[in-house]
Amino acid sequence: MSQETSIHSWPGSYYINSEKCWASGILSISRTTLRFNSEPNQENLISLRLSRIMEIKMESSSFIFSALTVLEQGNIKHWFGSLKPCLTAVYHVLEHFWRERLLSPTEPRGAEAPLSKGQELISLISGAQRRLEDTGRVLNHQGEQFDNMIQGLDKIESDLSVADKRRNYYSHCSFVVTSIPAIVSHVGSSGTMKPGSLIVLVSSLEVRDANGQLLHCFEKEEVDDVYVHSPYEFSVRQRFIGKPDICFRILSARMTEAFSVLEMQYKKKVEITRDYAAFQATLATTPGSPEGGGNIWSAAVQLLAVLQKNPPAPAHSLMLQQVKNLALEAETELERQDEALDELSCSADRTTMNINRHTRRMRKLL
Structure with missing residues (x-):
């Protein structure tokens, strides 16, 4: 291959x-x-x-x-x-x-040296624990994003009640189209590639750091160039006269989730680079791209199958208990996020209704 x-x-x-x-x-x-x-x-x-x-x-x-x-x-x-x-x-x-x-589906191991039952058990327990820990961090970050979105919608509702802030209504109403974890770098600065996220809104692109702090917001009409370097990397540029351009380079394993939106919203400004052709050739001969969510549960099934044949030794009990606790915490966080999504949906509906009501009033005044 x-x-x-x-x-x-x-x-x-x-x-x-x-x-x-x-x-x-x-x-x-x-x-x-x-x-x-x-x-x-x-x-x-x-x-x-x-x-x-x-x-x-x-x-x-x-x-x-x-x-x-x-x-x-x-x-x-x-x-x-x-x-x-x-x-x-x-x-x-x-x-x-x-x-x-x-967080992607499991892939075939190929021809590898067989592991003993003890090594297989330890490997599965350790792998499941690490995957759950990693998933917990991702869920925690995702939960913080939901909380921030709810707070933002609450603020919009508060702003809508004040007539002299009506010009801010629409600047706060750019609902998230997609949000992906990414590695970001400010081109032309001394900053290195750091963890962060890309948030694609209806009217803009937001580049944020690992703490969710806004690094730069590219308003849709202010974006001049979008260069696609590979299926995992692109750069976006905002040009200025008399001062340096602002350009960020974004790298993400989930970039395909954002590209479909970028191609629609910025199709006249998107340019495919030469490097992209090499990736297209190799991806065409490679099994499907990774998707989130499968590996954790596959590892759990494998772990249970091994445990049924090989009951754990006392030395492994603590590791198993830690895996169980991590799984319960992940389940609890998922349930909390389901509730947050319901609240977010209701809040968005209320905000939309308020915006429409205030829009009608403004039109009557005009």
């Missing part, structure tokens, strides 16, 4: 444990795989499926001042150093795509 085109790549070094030395080369990530090729002979030193990764960390060691480590199933740790443009930027991108891969 042909090798997938890389989504992103960085020059750096990889520690070869068997030879106790560092090799320089290129670290790259594709939709499903993390690779490192040495230079100048392009020898593949590591090719690791994202689904096998247990942990990604930034840490220091006796070998190098700072490094990025990737823990593989089987407790195998890979060390990467001297990454450019910086270690933090690489970490954020890898962690983002790995996290999104955890």
